[in-house]
Amino acid sequence: MESALQLQNLSVGYHIGAAAKVLCANACAEAKKAELVALVGRNGRGKSTLLRTIIGLQKALSGKVFIFEKAQHSYHVKELATLMSYVSTDNVKVGYLKVFDLVSLGRYPYTSWFGTLSTNDKEIVMHSLQLVGMQDFAERNTNSLSDGERQRVMIARALAQDTPIVVLDEPTAFLDLPNRYEVVFLLQRLAREQRKTILYSTHDWSLAVKTSDSMWVMDSDSFWEGAPADLLQQGVFDKLLIDTNLRLDAKTAEVQQK
């Protein structure tokens, strides 16, 4: 299977003055076409930083990100915008912004200087809304949406960007239980049916183990990647829980007390 995304000895973090604060060192991983990949790790381990580095919002401290076997930094930003789309944790709140208009921003890499949408662009926007089940909300004001609805609209915006890779930072963070499951199943469906490579970070390990094709696990000094079942067997998740009296059951992937 074709490799969509590859990390090669990637170290991410940020600079405080001259010193570098390394959050994740020498990560090696790969995501293939049409794969759903979940990124997990404890808080403050740099999940967001890793995703931001992959997307190109910040520079890697060392190592490389490859997008379709070409180094990420050798792409022009405009070119990257047609390969990767992003859904951040940022809660977009703009008065009078209609759902259709928000999603149509995803078409901007393809439109003219004035941003006029062609018939084809409009069809893609409506199709993206259909894929997330929000087609009846097109004319609604974004401020009137619930958290679950807003998250789906933000995913539709990324889909409208029509990129083979979609990166999402904690898409289920502010959602209630049914919405959490629905969003993850939606991502799974998009990977399978739309053949997209989807990388998302989450705190819901059990759900991720059950739904992902592959998982990336981050700790302060280690990075694992693999099929969820293998990682579970190797007890990788328990290593993240070492300072707690919790563990992940190797069969059911549910959190239990030791």
Add this chain to the structure above:
Amino acid sequence: MVERKWLYIYLVLPILLLIFFVADVLLGSEIISLSRALSAFSGEDASYVSAILFRYRIPKALTALAVGVALSISGLQMQTVFRNPLADPYILGVSSGAGLGVAMFLLTCNVFGISILSGAMQNLGHAFAACIGAAAVMLVMLFISARLRDIMAMLILGMMIGSAAGALVSLLQYFSDAVALKSYVMWTMGSVGNVTNLQLAILLSVVLLGIIFVIASIKTLNVLMIGEDYARSLGYNVKKSRTAIIVAATVMTGVATAFCGPVGFIGVAVPHVARMILHEADHRYLVPATMLLGGVTMLFCDVLSQLPGQQASLPVNTVTALLGIPVVVLVIMRNQKIV
């Protein structure tokens, strides 16, 4: 059928603009009838009426129009770039910064024994000083906004910067002579009626360039509306476009403030009224509507401040404040979901 939004932009607002422009030209301490004005235009009437019209009223109305456009467009740009519904040159202290620049220019020229430069140099110096002051504050706000997402905290900081600039101005006033002091105090009252032809020419060219720039950056503004990370992931060079937009807003605010004094609340209120009328956030509609409505509003405020038929007149920034503050209150209440 033409969309309601385009009806506003192509028909309703331009007509309103024309009406208020004519009203601003005709109404003042001396009320001029439309027929007299027309005969002055055709050259039949060469009395004092044509002198009032051409030397005073028309430049004043053009100034009001330009200032209204400049401030409301700057407000819209700042609201989008800072992602803060209450951002505006006045509230974020940019006008105060321009005021400090003007005060330094007007007051220190004398301290150093330099007689105030004359003509073009003085006008340009005045505008330049205001732009420098405005840019200094804008830089501080940019620096802070990158680290601070809290809308209210930013507004409080804007107030603090405004107060600091005010304190520095007081200090300057304390050491300056009566003549310079008077010209500064007159400036703070705000007026669109005291600009020279040269100042008007500078103002109009800056606003024209500003309009062209803003229209060219409509798409960028739409992307920045949902945040810089998204803008970047959509292939935009955020740093460059953000800086360009801020510079445009700063220069427009700086020049308008330099020649007409600190005029508040137009920048914050007009874009919101445009949003409310159009039910739109898309800058393809908001930019033209905000420009037109800004011109209409400033002309309307100028008509009111002239107290038609009376000898006295009000400082124009008291009128803009009284009209603009209710809109700001409404926006705050909506933000808190009170209304």
